[in-house]
Amino acid sequence: MTNFSELNISESTQRSLSRMGFEEATPIQEGTVRFGMEGRDIIGQAQTGTGKTAAFGIPIIEKIDTKNPAVQALIIAPTRELAIQVSEEIYRIGYDKRARILSVYGGQEIGRQIRALRNNPQIVVGTPGRILDHIKRRTLKLDGVQTLVLDEADEMLNMGFIEDINTIMASVPAERQTLLFSATMPGPIRKIAETFMQNPEIVKIKSKEMTVENIDQYFIKAHEREKFDILSRILNVHQPELAIVFGRTKRRVDELSHALSIRGYIAEGIHGDLTQAKRMSVLRQFKENKIDILVATDVAARGLDISGVTHVYNFDIPQDPESYVHRIGRTGRAGKSGMAVTFVTPREMGYLRIVEETTKKRMTPMNPPSSDEALLGQQRLAVEQLVEIMGKNELSDYKQFASELLEKYEATDLVAAAIRSLTREPNDTPVTITEERPLPARRSSSRSGGGYKGNRSGGRSYGGGRGYGSGGSRRSGGRDGSRRDSGRSRYSRSEK
Numbered sequence: 001m002t003n004f005s006e007l008n009i010s011e012s013t014q015r016s017l018s019r020m021g022f023e024e025a026t027p028i029q030e031g032t033v034r035f036g037m038e039g040r041d042i043i044g045q046a047q048t049g050t051g052k053t054a055a056f057g058i059p060i061i062e063k064i065d066t067k068n069p070a071v072q073a074l075i076i077a078p079t080r081e082l083a084i085q086v087s088e089e090i091y092r093i094g095y096d097k098r099a100r101i102l103s104v105y106g107g108q109e110i111g112r113q114i115r116a117l118r119n120n121p122q123i124v125v126g127t128p129g130r131i132l133d134h135i136k137r138r139t140l141k142l143d144g145v146q147t148l149v150l151d152e153a154d155e156m157l158n159m160g161f162i163e164d165i166n167t168i169m170a171s172v173p174a175e176r177q178t179l180l181f182s183a184t185m186p187g188p189i190r191k192i193a194e195t196f197m198q199n200p201e202i203v204k205i206k207s208k209e210m211t212v213e214n215i216d217q218y219f220i221k222a223h224e225r226e227k228f229d230i231l232s233r234i235l236n237v238h239q240p241e242l243a244i245v246f247g248r249t250k251r252r253v254d255e256l257s258h259a260l261s262i263r264g265y266i267a268e269g270i271h272g273d274l275t276q277a278k279r280m281s282v283l284r285q286f287k288e289n290k291i292d293i294l295v296a297t298d299v300a301a302r303g304l305d306i307s308g309v310t311h312v313y314n315f316d317i318p319q320d321p322e323s324y325v326h327r328i329g330r331t332g333r334a335g336k337s338g339m340a341v342t343f344v345t346p347r348e349m350g351y352l353r354i355v356e357e358t359t360k361k362r363m364t365p366m367n368p369p370s371s372d373e374a375l376l377g378q379q380r381l382a383v384e385q386l387v388e389i390m391g392k393n394e395l396s397d398y399k400q401f402a403s404e405l406l407e408k409y410e411a412t413d414l415v416a417a418a419i420r421s422l423t424r425e426p427n428d429t430p431v432t433i434t435e436e437r438p439l440p441a442r443r444s445s446s447r448s449g450g451g452y453k454g455n456r457s458g459g460r461s462y463g464g465g466r467g468y469g470s471g472g473s474r475r476s477g478g479r480d481g482s483r484r485d486s487g488r489s490r491y492s493r494s495e496k
């Protein structure tokens with residue numbers, strides 16, 4: 001581990017970082033900050049939750065000239081929430097330096113953004129559509145941009161933003177630094193990145209698996225129609241503090257959050273069709289622990305950094321392995337531990353295997369809990385509550401009754417009744433979850449390719465890492481080459 005002071009970072013930024021509680025650089029930060037400060041183009045890949053935001057944020061702050069009123073750094077992110085989150089993190093990093101930062105995104109009144117843009121922010125973070133809108137209105141001038149960042153580039157391409165991004169790229173001076181960061185780097189992205197970038201330094205953090213070790217990964221094989229009842233029971237057993245449930249479609253997310261609420265959980269959904277105000281309020285409540293379960297689509301949760309997410313449930317197995325990596329990466333962040341459970345219908349087992357091939361990690365099969373186990377989970381919770389109430393020791397007003405009851409009844413019976421009254425008995429209220437068609441059946445992949453739409457990447461394209469390993473774009477520059485992954489041994493199939 002490297003201390004930030006060893007990375008030639010200015011005093012002011014070091015102060016900001018230590019105020020944020022950052023003591024040592026994470027590996028991706030250690031591997032990229034210096035190159036970033038030197039103005040090099042970087043393709044940075046590291047597991048979820050390992051600090052990629054600061055990996056590009058620190059060099060940006062270091063390079064900003066606070067006397068220059070021009071926009072000097074432009075960061076493009078796929079969603080509004082992510083744009084806000086990234087701008088908040090960079091604001092904190094640049095706090096002592098007093099760098100001015102602004103986020104612009106759809107759903108927020110454009111007039112307000114235009115006024116804010118007149119205040120000469122030096123760093124702008126935004127979603128592709130809104131950035132483009134401002135470029136067209138000439139309210140965002142990019143001639144002074146020296147650094148361009150694509151955060152979660154693969155997601156932006158999935159969302160069909162490629163043309164927008166091309167146009168934005170063309171509006172930024174060609175003499176610029178381009179940084180691209182993601183936890184996954186499917187082949188097509190790397191290709192596009194390399195055409196946009198000049199001799200990029202590829203920094204890939206060495207790890208045997210694509211997912212962080214501190215996430216325990218399970219799967220449950222179940223038929224589509226059984227999934228919701230199993231999910232309810234699992235929630236009773238796991239008692240997650242904060243959980244995210246992923247659904248494949250917006251309708252799915254709506255139905256799941258509604259059904260969970262009916263069964264007594266505090267759940268809310270988030271997806272792209274909700275208003276910006278609603279999305280923000282749901283996220284805020286989730287962060288403040290007022291909502292226990294966030295139900296989300298892939299897109300809505302991409303890159304989100306919410307501390308304390310203990311469990312991720314994939315109610316539907318994601319169609320591509322990259323989504324899986326990003327989804328479960330909402331837990332186990334910044335060194336914390338987490339659990340991920342993926343539901344898979346018998347027909348979809350091939351997808352599970354493809355995910356495993358990509359992540360280089362087997363999921364452990366989990367048996368669906370029985371209703372007795374679910375009840376036991378709820379009883380445990382009730383017992384905890386009881387003990388907690390006792391611990392608070394504000395019981396004097398109740399003791400009179402207690403003594404009277406103890407004269408009449410058995411103590412065990414009384415306590416049992418108290419536990420029962422606090423136990424939320426498993427709730428089987430009928431709910432409506434429209435059955436999704438399972439993903440088209442497929443066997444787990446083989447080297448033959450066979451069109452897994454948009455992402456044969458996974459294991460294969462990581463194998464493809466060999467390609468760039470031998471290419472001219474990787475320059476070790478006399479530095480510790482081990483930081484950059486050679487791709488070979490770690491992703492070889494023999495490990496499986």
Ligand SMILES: Nc1ncnc2c1ncn2[C@@H]1O[C@H](COP(=O)(O)OP(=O)(O)OP(=O)(O)O)[C@@H](O)[C@H]1O
Nearest residue numbers: 022024025026048049050051052053183303305334
């Ligand atoms: N050096 C550090 N020391 C301690 N905490 C850190 C450090 N760097 C980043 N963090 C914290 O770790 C968390 C995860 O960081 P971040 O959101 O940048 O991850 P990421 O790699 O971008 O993940 P994802 O792939 O999901 O987008 C954040 O809360 C961040 O503030």
Ligand SMILES: [Mg+2]
Nearest residue numbers: 052053151303
């Ligand atoms: Mg990120």
